[in-house]
Amino acid sequence: MNARQLKIVAIVLGVAVLLYLPRLFRDSGAGGSLEVGDGFSFAVADSVAGVDIMRADGAGTIRLERTADGWTVDGYVADEQKIRDLLDVVVDLSSEEIVARNPSNHDAMGVGEEGRRIEIRTDEGASLRFHLGTRDTRSGGYFVRIPGDPVVYRLDGPTGGYLSRERDGWRPRAIASVDTAGVREILIRRGEREAVLRRSDGNWMLGDAPADSSVVQRLLAVLPSVSASGFPTEEEEAGADFTRAHAAIEVFSAGSDDVTDRRLALSLRLLSDEDAGDWLARLADGREVFRLSGLTVDRLLPEDFLPEP
CATH class of the missing domain: 2.60.40 (Immunoglobulin-like)
Structure with missing residues (x-):
């Protein structure tokens, strides 16, 4: 095989890899998608039915859930304005800011397997997940990672702060x-x-x-x-x-x-x-x-x- 043929094979393989990689990280649920490729992106196509915030180190789960009487947090009445603020941003998240690729950095950034995890459930039964790490004190935003992917992104905006609240932070005073x-x-x-x-x-x-x-x-x-x-x-x-x-x-x-x-x-x-x-x-x-x-x-x-x- 000459140099020209090797170059053609390399180009074909490269295109195939680029087309296939995003599928590795895409949720097939009808309610939305969570994918990487050009960056961290998450979009919900229908209504959010609930959000589970699994706290770090197995400290329990905070469950936000929509009921016939309104939203609750672990069975208590949830603050309506805080829920609206969350829903406004959580249905469309994206970031292209890569901050780490080495898995050895995951725990220090709070996105390791024992860190805080987010699961968003939709009316259609889709379950969309990502790791939510600590705040980037230098640039703002929070570190996020998709399960199974070593790449860590920085997610700007208020979403990380909202999802870092403890249970009482979701209750109206x-x-x-x-x-x-x-x-x-x-x-x-x-x-x-x-x-x-x-x-x-x-x-x-x-x-x-x-x-x-x-x-x-x-x-x-x-x-x-x-x-x-x-x-x-x-x-x-x-x-x-x-x-x-x-x-x-x-x-x-x-x-x-x-x-x-x-x-x-x-x-x-x-x-x-x-x-x-x-x-x-x-x-x-x-x-x-x-x-x-x-x-x-x-x-x-x-x-x-x-x-x-």
Whole structure:
């Protein structure tokens, strides 16, 4: 075989390799594709049904799942805005920025077999996977790798940050929102001590006497956005007995123009967690448990309005 024939054979083999390689990394599912060739690329052709975030070192899986009632994270209500942000970017990912080819770099970059892995499930049953590594502190973005491929890419944009969240980062911290313009009555309790605040002709009364307006305003300032400071562990949540709540607040708003008509706008039960220095809270008609800071509880249940112990 002469030099000219060898050159032709080499060209044919090269073309064949270029045509075949992308197929090695393509998911055949109808819901999308995950491939390498010119770079890391991922596109979803139909709706995302769920996202599994398998944490590093076998520390468990965070499951985001679309249900008939909306998105959940490990069975808890998920933050709708955070889910929308994720779906906006996860359906179309791409990168041509190769940062490593040697498998010996995988563990250091967080894309080794024991690192964080992402699986995206679609309505059509496609399962699309990639390794999500650590953040590239020099250039931004996150390291990503397709299973079975040694090449590591840098994925820019917010996707890596979203998928690096822990479970509580996907949960909404908003507990309740009360329109204070219509609030007519507030009942507060700590232990056996109780007090009732009523608004009459625009003035707040504590019993038969005017209530301290500055304390009332601090209380009312919390009501439009009662927000959690965090969440308890599953064990703490399971052990929380709200039938024996240490404190409570109930807020009533005007139900109509009839001054005798009112509706319950907020009913919150609280348990003091002395070890943590804060409180566990749950809506009276809810099932999810939150943490409230001591400062927030002190504003909602001001000692100034309660009788002496």
